[in-house]
Amino acid sequence: MILQMGWRNIWRNKRRTAVILTAVIIGVWSMIFLGALMRGFSDRMRQNGIATLTGHLQVHRAGFRNDPVIENRITSPAAVLDALEILPEGARWTPRIRVNAVAGNARHSAGITLVGIDPGREAAVSFIGDAVRQGRYLQQEDPLGIVVGEAFVRKFETRLGNKLVLMSQDANGEIASRAFRIVGIFDAELESTEKQFGFVHIAASRKMLGVGDDICEVAVLLPSHRQVEAAAESLRQRLPEDTYTVETWKDLLPIVRETLEIYDVFIFIWFLAVFIAMGFGLVNTILMAVFERIREFGLMRSLGMLPRLVVVEVLAESFFLLVLGMAAGNLIGLLSVWALSVNGIDLSAFSAGMEFAGMSRIIFPVLVARDIFTANATVFLMGLAVSLYPAVKAARINPVEAMARP
Amino acid sequence: MAWRNIWRNPRRSVLTMSAVAFATLLLVFMLSWQFGSYATMINASVKIHTGHLQVQAKGYQEDRDIRKVVPDPEAVGKILSRTETVASYTFRAEAFSLVSSKDRTYGVLVTGIDPEKEAAVSTLKDMIRKGRYLADDDANQALVGILLAENLKVSPGDELVVLGQGRDGSIAATVLTVKGIFSSGQDEFDRSVVHIPLHDFQEIFAMRGAVHAAVVICTDLETISQAKKEVSEALGNLEKGRSLAVLGWKELVPGLLQAIKMDLIVGFIFYLILIVVVAFSILNTFLMAIFERKREFGVMMAVGTTPGRLTRVLIYESAAMTLLGSAVGILVGSLLTAYFQVHGIMIPGTEEIAREFGLPERIYPQLSLLSVSVGAGVVLLITLITAAYPALKVRRLKPLEALTAV
Numbered sequence: 077m078i079l080q081m082g083w084r085n086i087w088r089n090k091r092r093t094a095v096i097l098t099a100v101i102i103g104v105w106s107m108i109f110l111g112a113l114m115r116g117f118s119d120r121m122r123q124n125g126i127a128t129l130t131g132h133l134q135v136h137r138a139g140f141r142n143d144p145v146i147e148n149r150i151t152s153p154a155a156v157l158d159a160l161e162i163l164p165e166g167a168r169w170t171p172r173i174r175v176n177a178v179a180g181n182a183r184h185s186a187g188i189t190l191v192g193i194d195p196g197r198e199a200a201v202s203f204i205g206d207a208v209r210q211g212r213y214l215q216q217e218d219p220l221g222i223v224v225g226e227a228f229v230r231k232f233e234t235r236l237g238n239k240l241v242l243m244s245q246d247a248n249g250e251i252a253s254r255a256f257r258i259v260g261i262f263d264a265e266l267e268s269t270e271k272q273f274g275f276v277h278i279a280a281s282r283k284m285l286g287v288g289d290d291i292c293e294v295a296v297l298l299p300s301h302r303q304v305e306a307a308a309e310s311l312r313q314r315l316p317e318d319t320y321t322v323e324t325w326k327d328l329l330p331i332v333r334e335t336l337e338i339y340d341v342f343i344f345i346w347f348l349a350v351f352i353a354m355g356f357g358l359v360n361t362i363l364m365a366v367f368e369r370i371r372e373f374g375l376m377r378s379l380g381m382l383p384r385l386v387v388v389e390v391l392a393e394s395f396f397l398l399v400l401g402m403a404a405g406n407l408i409g410l411l412s413v414w415a416l417s418v419n420g421i422d423l424s425a426f427s428a429g430m431e432f433a434g435m436s437r438i439i440f441p442v443l444v445a446r447d448i449f450t451a452n453a454t455v456f457l458m459g460l461a462v463s464l465y466p467a468v469k470a471a472r473i474n475p476v477e478a479m480a481r482p
Numbered sequence: 483m484a485w486r487n488i489w490r491n492p493r494r495s496v497l498t499m500s501a502v503a504f505a506t507l508l509l510v511f512m513l514s515w516q517f518g519s520y521a522t523m524i525n526a527s528v529k530i531h532t533g534h535l536q537v538q539a540k541g542y543q544e545d546r547d548i549r550k551v552v553p554d555p556e557a558v559g560k561i562l563s564r565t566e567t568v569a570s571y572t573f574r575a576e577a578f579s580l581v582s583s584k585d586r587t588y589g590v591l592v593t594g595i596d597p598e599k600e601a602a603v604s605t606l607k608d609m610i611r612k613g614r615y616l617a618d619d620d621a622n623q624a625l626v627g628i629l630l631a632e633n634l635k636v637s638p639g640d641e642l643v644v645l646g647q648g649r650d651g652s653i654a655a656t657v658l659t660v661k662g663i664f665s666s667g668q669d670e671f672d673r674s675v676v677h678i679p680l681h682d683f684q685e686i687f688a689m690r691g692a693v694h695a696a697v698v699i700c701t702d703l704e705t706i707s708q709a710k711k712e713v714s715e716a717l718g719n720l721e722k723g724r725s726l727a728v729l730g731w732k733e734l735v736p737g738l739l740q741a742i743k744m745d746l747i748v749g750f751i752f753y754l755i756l757i758v759v760v761a762f763s764i765l766n767t768f769l770m771a772i773f774e775r776k777r778e779f780g781v782m783m784a785v786g787t788t789p790g791r792l793t794r795v796l797i798y799e800s801a802a803m804t805l806l807g808s809a810v811g812i813l814v815g816s817l818l819t820a821y822f823q824v825h826g827i828m829i830p831g832t833e834e835i836a837r838e839f840g841l842p843e844r845i846y847p848q849l850s851l852l853s854v855s856v857g858a859g860v861v862l863l864i865t866l867i868t869a870a871y872p873a874l875k876v877r878r879l880k881p882l883e884a885l886t887a888v
Contacts, residue, residue: 092766095762102762251582338829350759364767
């Protein structure tokens with residue numbers, strides 16, 4: 077009966093209820109919608125990072141990461157590849173040669189990262205497999221071909237079929253140089269990626285650097301990013317720590333990791349700020365509803381209603397307001413996320429800025445169950461908590477004084 | 483009358499004012515924070531290397547072609563010295579080259595600088611961590627970035643071999659001694675740059691007296707656009723001056739400007755939504771303040787108060803509340819910001835991001851007329867619009883009906 081009273085009471089003043097509901101709806105909607113957008117931002121950033129040659133985890137010879145030279149390569153790849161067998165089913169991995177090199181043609185020269193890849197395996201792990209827009213991807217036998225980025229080609233004023241000379245330090249510390257022919261041009265989300273990487277067949281890079289069958293790194297992509305920590309741990313146990321380092325994308329991309337953490341905090345602060353903004357309105361509305369009914373509460377109390385029940389009744393009003401607002405807010409939030417998830421939001425106008433921050437041009441909102449839960453829990457629990465104030469006020473009403481009022 | 487009306491229900495008024503104050507406080511603080519971090523970002527990037535303005539050959543910014551030069555630096559220097567808004571300037575020349583130490587080779591940007599003038603433009607001199615800064619009469623000495631020095635495994639006194647391509651396409655080669663090691667805090671810069679004296683550079687790379695850029699620091703951020711205009715005009719009168727371009731920091735670091743713009747826009751969307759929630763939150767108070775006083779207004783109208791006057795009283799009432807709320811918000815917000823402006827804010831877990839952009843660990847919000855007035859202004863405007871709605875409704879009140887209303 078108390079609940080029924082609460083429900084009926086909120087509809088006694090429709091305008092007031094409508095206004096406060098609007099506040100709650102906009103609040104909840106903005107939490108869900110902007111939360112999803114921020115998640116979309118950070119998800120894309122993580123995916124970009126992982127696809128841009130990072131993978132979920134990587135194995136290197138200890139010391140390679142601080143000093144990425146060919147000397148610090150993995151000299152017994154068989155041991156590492158054996159250890160990879162303990163990876164969970166569905167995991168894909170690829171070996172790479174990866175060194176700093178200088179690329180030059182008749183007009184330009186610049187530093188790039190020379191990546192020697194196994195074309196078949198690489199395509200299953202990183203972005204390069206389906207990023208080639210002109211020409212072709214590397215083939216199983218490809219001693220001369222190199223795939224470079226679109227921005228690189230522009231900068232070097234070159235084109236498909238032209239020669240490119242790469243220089244790098246070989247296994248003996250001498251400068252090795254080798255001419256390649258541009259067989260493919262790839263597109264990437266970020267221009268810096270297009271300028272940074274040149275892909276050749278792993279056999280060609282091994283021959284150039286004189287490293288036999290050795291490799292520089294192994295990148296692993298797991299079926300789900302939840303398995304990362306466990307997989308890294310089991311690999312660490314198989315591979316001696318003083319010879320190999322196993323690192324996850326969180327170690328490899330510290331900036332992405334930090335950004336994701338900041339977003340987590342920021343989303344929560346946003347929830348809180350919105351809640352405080354509507355909390356003031358909620359308290360005020362309930363407070364008004366209580367004070368204009370002082371006589372009524374006085375009457376109920378003198379008819380024997382317990383103060384406890386008065387609190388429950390007022391809370392019930394607040395409860396219905398919150399639930400209605402939350403339901404509508406969630407619905408509109410989900411609908412607007414769904415509407416945007418088809419095409420995403422195109423932020424090309426800020427492409428250089430996005431580039432600067434390492435993000436991609438089109439953002440798709442991403443719903444995270446935890447965010448929706450946090451948003452609703454924040455609104456609901458704290459909404460009820462602040463409503464306690466007017467509720468207790470109502471319960472403290474002295475029946476005699478209240479009845480004596482005009 | 484309006485003032486007294488506010489205090490007839492102090493609790494409600496205080497809650498309403500708190501909502502306004504909260505929104506204002508948040509906006510003042512966040513905007514100051516944003517502006518502060520932008521100033522830090524701009525200064526960091528300008529002071530480390532870029533400068534406020536650069537005079538370059540047209541097209542050099544895009545393709546960094548060693549042949550696109552400023553052929554007669556002296557003539558440009560004369561113009562710059564004549565311009566009042568220019569605080570200091572220096573010349574630089576740069577070329578991508580292979581730099582080898584005893585056992586490592588990296589591709590780096592070798593930059594020729596005028597040691598004395600450079601010190602007045604960038605903070606390079608203060609960045610020296612080991613060894614010493616270049617002197618004017620140094621020959622074949624070099625300053626190496628700290629990360630590059632680690633990669634090359636060199637310390638002051640060690641030798642470096644430079645191999646590159648001169649302006650005329652000839653091979654440029656020389657041996658340098660490391661004189662100092664600098665750390666800018668910006669990883670990319672510390673990993674990829676070697677500074678040598680400009681006259682050495684011009685000799686090694688066959689520059690025939692030419693440079694690649696005149697880097698200019700203006701008297702302050704506000705005079706940049708004026709300086710840019712004056713210098714461009716003066717250059718136009720120069721022989722061959724038409725092949726030169728004056729670029730501002732916005733063109734030199736386009737990503738920075740866009741990142742700032744994006745951050746601002748995203749910020750404004752969040753703030754706007756927050757303010758709308760606040761507006762709906764307090765709309766109820768304003769509405770109620772009027773409807774529970776219907777009788778009162780009826781009396782006032784019956785004794786001859788015109789509807790216009792009544793509206794005015796109500797608007798004064800709401801305006802006084804929002805103004806008071808804003809004032810409190812501005813005051814507390816400014817105090818809070820001022821505190822952090824002195825002490826700085828450190829967000830734990832952002833070290834990597836700060837290093838990426840060369841930012842200091844602590845961000846200092848910057849309290850300014852703009853940051854205070856924009857936030858407070860928008861809140862005030864929207865809440866006043868909200869408050870005006872019920873005040874205008876009161877005009878339609880009919881004295882007779884109002885008097886009989888309960």
